[in-house]
Amino acid sequence: MGEKLPQVQGDPQLRRDTLSRPVRTLRAKMVLLGSSGVGKSSLALRFCKDEFRNTSPTVGCAYLTQVMHLSDVTLRFEIWDTAGEEKYHSVTPLYYRGAHAALLVYDVSKRDTFIRAQVWLRELEKQYVAGSTVLWLVGNKGDLAQHRQVSVQEGQSLANDRGLLFTETSALSGDQVDKLLLAVAHRVYECVGAQQGGLSEWQETPHVDLRRRNHLFASCCKVGP
Amino acid sequence: MERDNHQVGETEGVKICDPPCESNPPADTLATSLSLLGNHMFPDPVERNYRSTVKEEPEDSLSDITAEEESLDGDPHPHQVTKLETEETESSGCQNNVSTQQLDIENEDAATDNDRSDSGEFVVTMLAKAKLEEQGIGVKGRSSPLLEAETQEPPAFMSHRDEDVTADSWRQHRKHVFVLSEAGKPIYSRYGSEEALSSTMGVMMALVSFVQSGDNIIRSIYSDGHTVVFLQKGPLVLVCVSSSRQTEQQLRGELLYVYYQIISMLTQASISRIFEHKKNYDLRRLLAGSEKILDGLLNLVDSDPSFLLAAVHCLPIASSLRDALSQILQKAITPNLVFSILIANNQLLTIVQEKTVIEDSRLEPADVHLLLNLIGASSAFQAGEIWTPICLPLFNPDCYFYAYISYLDPPECTVCLLLLSTDKEAFYAVAECKRKIEEAMMAQNSLSLIAKVQSYSVSQVGVSDLRHFMYKPFDVPDNYRQLTQFTSPEMEAPYSSEEEKMRLLDLYRYMHSRIHSSSRPLKLIYHVAERETLLAWVTSKFELYTCFSPLVTKACAITAITKLLRWIKKEEDRLFIRNPPKYSTTPNPSKSSRGGKSDQQDSTDNGFLSLL
Incomplete structure (x- = not known):
């Protein structure tokens, strides 16, 4: 699984040894999408606190932050952990709009969640501006190998076809989670950060005018929540 | 037929x-x-x-x-009431x-x-x-x-x-x-x-x-x-x-x-x-x-008797502390913020409302109950900050508010802040309010003060036969449009086990049903049950349910109630949210709230706007 991660820095210590140097801190918005119960909140909890808990279904959307130190920059990930339940789908655009990284999460032991991830992908592609969002397909619950319904090859080939990056993780055991976050950080910095105005600088009191963003999905909110 | x-x-x-x-x-x-x-x-x-x-x-x-009561209650015949x-x-x-x-x-x-x-x-x-x-x-x-x-x-x-x-x-x-x-x-x-x-x-x-x-x-x-x-x-x-x-x-x-x-x-x-x-x-x-x-x-x-009484139970705290907390909330505002609610151990500490909202309509106890239940039922809130659409059915059943929910004391997660906005894009602005509130509370050491707060014991009233009570004051002209509240001490022995608690609540429910009977409402009931004696009394100013030890006499109970009412009067400021402060989030006071919001793009799904 690990060899599929592009740009993984061999040594995770790398992100810490640059602490002494003053570096820029950039804000990066990451959104977790996928069916309910695939482990989005568990992944988010691993990202931010490196712990595992049984969580109840997310209400609306949970917002967490995690700071990643790369060699020449610090990324402050603002993680939007969305609820997978259908009742929240119409508000989800609110959360994924303007995201620099979108993680499409599915459960390797449930095929329908894999199909659902593809639906999310199609929805994201509608507003996808090349180079503005890093899309990552994540097969979670790798620890449930004995109940696997979606093979590694299937995930990988979907990712190849649609130009996504792909990783299989286990939020339960923590397998590949660290590496995934680090890889996403590098990727975001390389693809988005390089662009003019791709990532904004983070100040103690961030102020972002969300209203000036595109209103592509404004109409979605007329149906249901 | x-x-x-x-x-x-x-x-x-x-x-x-x-x-x-x-x-x-x-x-x-x-x-x-x-x-x-x-x-x-x-x-x-x-x-x-x-x-x-x-x-x-x-x-x-x-x-x-x-059922337990049945066996004994039935014996002395209908006259136990x-x-x-x-x-x-x-x-x-x-x-x-x-x-x-x-x-x-x-x-x-x-x-x-x-x-x-x-x-x-x-x-x-x-x-x-x-x-x-x-x-x-x-x-x-x-x-x-x-x-x-x-x-x-x-x-x-x-x-x-x-x-x-x-x-x-x-x-x-x-x-x-x-x-x-x-x-x-x-x-x-x-x-x-x-x-x-x-x-x-x-x-x-x-x-x-x-x-x-x-x-x-x-x-x-x-x-x-x-x-x-x-x-x-x-x-x-x-x-x-x-x-x-x-x-x-x-x-x-x-x-x-x-x-x-x-x-x-x-x-x-x-x-x-x-x-x-x-x-x-x-x-x-x-x-x-x-x-x-x-x-x-x-x-x-x-x-929880709050549902039966259709009133909110707030945590008893010194009025100075409650006022200080309200002021903190009152200062941390942003446009379109309409309610700021502080909760500890799933009980209300204070609630602050936007001025124009309080003029139009008040927050109903049932809506508060639903919010408290939502927070209590979901452990997921403890992970981070939550931003979710939520409807307050009695306020307006057809529109959403956007609720910001965050615990202020991780990892204990007992003190919870709930901010309701009408603007779904306001997450960052509302989250900023939370930081201000957090800072102010830190400066005033509020969290440790809140941590010391407990529900009170009935023994503080100083009436020996009184075991428990529920007191719900009604709207009086000067606090009209205030949230309906009630106060009640901790349930103590002999009502410490779950079964006994339930039994007492069932007795209260029975008293409540008699008081509020649609065909024959009562003002006062003295009910001698098997293991306790209850007295319920409703006036134009309050509704009161009391539970006494079984040996109390009628005269005794009435004296006790007089004492209790005097005690509640004295402690009022601690037991209830008395004067909830209001704030105005409209940037320009000369503009009405309507004018202030008209520059928003999609006003159609803005819950509050369509209400106005």
């Missing part, structure tokens, strides 16, 4: 001479088809059990509340009026019975079919050896959702709640999975539409030991099957809370739209993940 009414009246529990269900001729009346429903849901073993216990005891089932103000003997009076009330209801239903001859058969067939399905097909899905094992007691690890709906233990639950769509599709069941109950719910819907076909509405069914209450709300049908002996009125109130909680997640408008579009839509798709919230609500309704 005459005979029928009579019989139902008897079943009511005025006097049950012989078991009514079995002696009935085949179901050819509505009432008998109803008893068939009873049979269907609570087949013989249970019914017989119940009846045998009833037979041993004097049949005075309306004047008693719990002595009213101070009314002339006649309480119990008989009450029985009379309650049974007429029920007869009224039955009469209403009876009106439809004229065309029963055509459709009655249909109902019976439906019932028979459903019964067959439940016992045969419904069960087939599960492995049969397991089923036999499960009939005893469900293992502890089993969640309510996995319960075997054919088991006795399922039938013995005190209160069942079902939600279904008008097409008869199951939406929610408190116990057991909705799939397994689809035929039961089909029967319920058959009853509803049968009565409806006669231009009437089914409201309730009384069988011995169980009350079935129906509530139709738009395209949803809510049914409660209860053996708790609560009144129909109370049970209907509880169903309404369930409805409101569903509305708070989906809004009334979207539910109607969905069902207009597709009659047999499976609403469970949209409620997936919310079952826990509904389960939590029903547990709260059973264990």
Whole structure:
């Protein structure tokens, strides 16, 4: 699984040894999408606190932050952990709009969640501006190998076809989670950060005018929540 | 029909001479088809059990509340209830009026019975079919050896959702709640999975539409030991099957809370739209993940008197601390923020509102209850900051607020901040308010002060015989538009176990039902129960329920109440949120709130705007 991660820095210590140097801190918005119960909140909890808990279904959307130190920059990930339940789908655009990284999460032991991830992908592609969002397909619950319904090859080939990056993780055991976050950080910095105005600088009191963003999905909110 | 009414009246529990269900001729009346429903849901073993216990005891089932009480209460005869103000003997009076009330209801239903001859058969067939399905097909899905094992007691690890709906233990639950769509599709069941109950719910819907076909509405069914209450709300049908002996009125109130909680997640408008579009839509798709919230609500309704009193219980704290907290909230504002609420241990600390909102409409206790339940039922909040659409059904059932929810004291997670905005894009601005609040609270050391706050003990009142009380002041002119609140001490010995707590609450529910009886409301009741004496008193200024030790005399109780009222008056500032501050989030005070918001792009789904 690990060899599929592009740009993984061999040594995770790398992100810490640059602490002494003053570096820029950039804000990066990451959104977790996928069916309910695939482990989005568990992944988010691993990202931010490196712990595992049984969580109840997310209400609306949970917002967490995690700071990643790369060699020449610090990324402050603002993680939007969305609820997978259908009742929240119409508000989800609110959360994924303007995201620099979108993680499409599915459960390797449930095929329908894999199909659902593809639906999310199609929805994201509608507003996808090349180079503005890093899309990552994540097969979670790798620890449930004995109940696997979606093979590694299937995930990988979907990712190849649609130009996504792909990783299989286990939020339960923590397998590949660290590496995934680090890889996403590098990727975001390389693809988005390089662009003019791709990532904004983070100040103690961030102020972002969300209203000036595109209103592509404004109409979605007329149906249901 | 005459005979029928009579019989139902008897079943009511005025006097049950012989078991009514079995002696009935085949179901050819509505009432008998109803008893068939009873049979269907609570087949013989249970019914017989119940009846045998009833037979041993004097049949005075309306004047008693719990089974334990029954045995003793019945003995000294109707006179255990002595009213101070009314002339006649309480119990008989009450029985009379309650049974007429029920007869009224039955009469209403009876009106439809004229065309029963055509459709009655249909109902019976439906019932028979459903019964067959439940016992045969419904069960087939599960492995049969397991089923036999499960009939005893469900293992502890089993969640309510996995319960075997054919088991006795399922039938013995005190209160069942079902939600279904008008097409008869199951939406929610408190116990057991909705799939397994689809035929039961089909029967319920058959009853509803049968009565409806006669231009009437089914409201309730009384069988011995169980009350079935129906509530139709738009395209949803809510049914409660209860053996708790609560009144129909109370049970209907509880169903309404369930409805409101569903509305708070989906809004009334979207539910109607969905069902207009597709009659047999499976609403469970949209409620997936919310079952826990509904389960939590029903547990709260059973264990928290706030719901009964329709008032909010706030945490007693020194008024100086409460004012300081309110000021902190009042200072951390942003445009479109309308409510700032601080909660500790699931009880209200303070609540601050936007000025224009408080002028237009006040926050109803029920909406606060729903918010508190949402926070209590979801551990997921502890992970990070939450931003979620939420509807306050009594404020406006068709629009969403956006709620920011965050705990201020991780990892303990007892102090929770709830900020409600009308602007769905306002997350960062509202989150910034939280940081300001956090900083200010840090500076004033508020968190450690809050941590020391506890509920109070009844011993502080200094009346030896007083065991517990609930006091709810009414609106008085100068605090009109204030949130309805009540105060109550901790339940202490002898009400420390769950069973005893429930028993006391049941007594309160009984007192409440007598005070609020629609046909014969009372102002004052002195009720000598088996293990305690209760006194309930309602005036134009307050509603009071007190519980004394059993040996208290009437004179003693009255003196005690005078003392208690004096104590409450003295402690008022600590027990209640007295003068909730208001703030104005409109940047320019000369502009109205309407003007201030008009520059938003999509005002249509802005909950507050469309309200104005």
